[in-house]
Amino acid sequence: MVIVALYVTSLITANTVAVKVLHVNAFTADAGILTFPIAYIVGDVLTEVYGYAAARRVIWLGFICNALAVGIYQLAMVLPAESTWDGGPAYERIFGSTPRLLLASMCAYLVGSFVNAYVLARMKIWTEGRWLWTRTIGSTVVGEGLDTVVFVLIAFGGVFSGQVIWEMMYTNWMIKVGYEVIATPITYKVVNALKAREHIDVYDRGTDFNPLTMGAS
Numbered sequence: 001m002v003i004v005a006l007y008v009t010s011l012i013t014a015n016t017v018a019v020k021v022l023h024v025n026a027f028t029a030d031a032g033i034l035t036f037p038i039a040y041i042v043g044d045v046l047t048e049v050y051g052y053a054a055a056r057r058v059i060w061l062g063f064i065c066n067a068l069a070v071g072i073y074q075l076a077m078v079l080p081a082e083s084t085w086d087g088g089p090a091y092e093r094i095f096g097s098t099p100r101l102l103l104a105s106m107c108a109y110l111v112g113s114f115v116n117a118y119v120l121a122r123m124k125i126w127t128e129g130r131w132l133w134t135r136t137i138g139s140t141v142v143g144e145g146l147d148t149v150v151f152v153l154i155a156f157g158g159v160f161s162g163q164v165i166w167e168m169m170y171t172n173w174m175i176k177v178g179y180e181v182i183a184t185p186i187t188y189k190v191v192n193a194l195k196a197r198e199h200i201d202v203y204d205r206g207t208d209f210n211p212l213t214m215g216a217s
Contacts, residue, residue: 015105030172040180043117108150108151136180148176
């Protein structure tokens with residue numbers, strides 16, 4: 001429950017703050033970079049310990065929760081406000097995401113998350129459960145890379161110059177992978193603790209990797 005709660009919270013928080021574009025020194029990235037990598041780290045833990053099928057269910061749960069949050073934001077925006085409340089423009093600026101941004105977020109999340117889980121599950125079989133760091137970092141390189149490319153191209157393609165688009169993709173990807181590398185010692189501790197506590201260590205041999213399949217395997 002704790003792992004799932006961290007996953008969903010990180011996802012919704014990232015998509016909420018992503019409307020702000022940060023520029024620190026030479027780096028340009030959306031503010032979702034502050035928490036979104038946490039969702040990938042938690043996703044790695046889920047797949048490593050409980051397997052792809054469990055991760056798949058949590059990925060869809062995160063998608064549904066995020067869609068619910070977006071729906072509530074939009075509903076609150078269109079409902080009439082109390083006459084003395086003057087926060088309308090500010091609310092709309094932050095929560096009134098365009099359909100384009102919402103589409104970018106949803107597509108990037110699904111592509112990146114499922115590819116991340118798939119790569120980690122496959123690598124666990126190939127490595128016979130050894131070298132956890134190769135799986136967590138390797139899956140993040142691929143999954144976060146695709147997530148970043150899909151989101152930035154759909155959300156900001158034609159809005160910013162090609163140079164800014166490249167900077168956003170490169171910076172987001174590098175920071176997300178950096179998160180994973182730095183968090184590796186913590187990931188090891190969490191994974192080992194969960195495996196010991198739950199007495200489980202799933203290998204996805206014979207697993208149906210279809211992201212649309214909602215079964216237990």
